[in-house]
Amino acid sequence: MISSLATNTVKQYNTTFKLWWNYCLKNHLNYLEASKAAVILFLTKQYESGASYGTLNSHRSAISLLLGNNIGSDEQVSRLLKGVFKCRPSIPKYNTVWNPQVVLDFMENLFPHTDLTLSQISKKLATLLALCTASRVQTLSLIKTNCIVIHQEQIIITITNLIKTSAVNREQPTLVIPYFTDKPSICPAKCLEDYLEITKNIRNDSSNLFLTYKRPHKPVTSQTISRWIKNMLAESGVDVTRFSAHSTRHAAASTAHAAGVSLDAIRKTAGWTATSQTFAKFYNRPIISQELARSVIETNN
Template identity: 60%
Template sequence: MLASLSDNTKKQYSVSYKAWWQFCNINNINPFEGTVAKVISFLTEQFNKGASYGSLNSHRSALSLLLGNNIGSDECVKRLLKGAYKLKPSKPKYTHTWDPQLVLNHVSNWYPNRDLDLYRLTKKLVILLALCTAQRVQTLSLIKLENINISSTGIKIIITDIIKTSAPGREQPVLFLPYFVDNTNICPATVLSDYIYATKTLRNKNSDNLILTIKKPNRAATAQTISRWIKLVLSESGVDTSIFSAHSTRHASTSSASSAGVCIDTIRRTAGWTSRSHTFAKFYKLNIINEAEFAESVCLSFHSNHTCKSHIVS
């Protein structure tokens, strides 16, 4: 059963199991034979201690795995969760998002790409990948050189590793980065090509990951390292990183694409949400089928804004 869970889910469930073990120990209950009544008592106790609806739902999922699905689907348990939501409704992490133009304006000054040091070129690459694909940092960390296909129209990247949204029968992500011939300063495909060229001599025979660490020996960069680089670029660009994390690039880019008129199906497909998912509408659509449409909607708006400002100055 554990093999069916992602590493993040295992960490999340470990919190629930620790609390459940303590509850069972105090109340002299066999933790592997908890009844619905005991589970309800446990969830009520957690709620009274300050647990949110999301935390209670996580506890329910963890206990369903341990004790059987009848726990999670029980009408009394579901009713308790519904009551907890009404008493303490969950709120989205962000009520608004930042404008990607802030970041694009900033990194457009990092040019020509091949004149940049590795640190700045790497930061430029990861922020453009994050904005133009709306993928999670985990996905970016798993990009392999052997799965990058370069053509005259752009670069296609196939993700073959298991990620958070992977499931039987569900397609793996396919990322597409178009070339922006008229705006090479922030062209994601050009930056990626230049990055591969710059890191060619730094790679050892056993490393096929695209994104490498800065310092020698240059190993595959972890999702945590990439998140740190993205957050640094956000901070340098004027985004308040005390509020917005590296993951907020998904909110900013998908909201920007929606405002630019990109259809919801394209946004879902690009960001990795299923056609039935309400995640974007519920958590990501904040204020402020051409496979290149998504990336173009983010970056080409920079070109038009930059051109207008140039005319005003002249």
């Protein structure tokens, strides 16, 4: 049953479980059979300690795992959370997002790829793939070389490992990377092809696409890819004190939407379900100063 939860979810819930355990211990409650009133008092105490709406929602989900979903969906508990939202509303992380053109203009100068260091081409490829697929860094870290198929007009990458959005009867993501023969300096497919050629002699039987650029060239983690992308954004002039590597997902999706790409295409490419409201609520942001990969690259004049 624990395996049904993502690793990061388990880490997040562990924070709640420690607080809940201490609360029940202090108030002589059975932590597996506490009443609805006890849960409401616990959440209230956390609110009074400064917890945000999002944190309290996480607490509710974690406690529901212990006590059953009747607690999580209870009308009074839901009413409490609605009150918290009004008193302490959640603010979107980004009200605007940076223009991909700025980053593409900078990366255009990082060419030809044979003149770049392994560090430079690694960061460039990670950033181009993030922009042109709107993928999470977790997805990028799971790309395997044996799952990359190079065609004349595009490169197809299938992701076989379970990711954050993997679920029963839900398709695994497939990344489609087109070639832009008129813009080789910022063509993600060309960069990927060149990266494979540059790294072929240092792979040491590793099937992961991205390798550390320092010996012994091990597969990188999602945290490393995030750092690479953030470094590239900083070098391009993006304010990384405000925007994280994950903001590439916002920038790509917002640019595609502004260019007229349908919501269905954006949802499918970025890994949201057909009915998901995530893009509308959190990702559709106006670009500062004003199909995904094509719209991003082809806006570069």
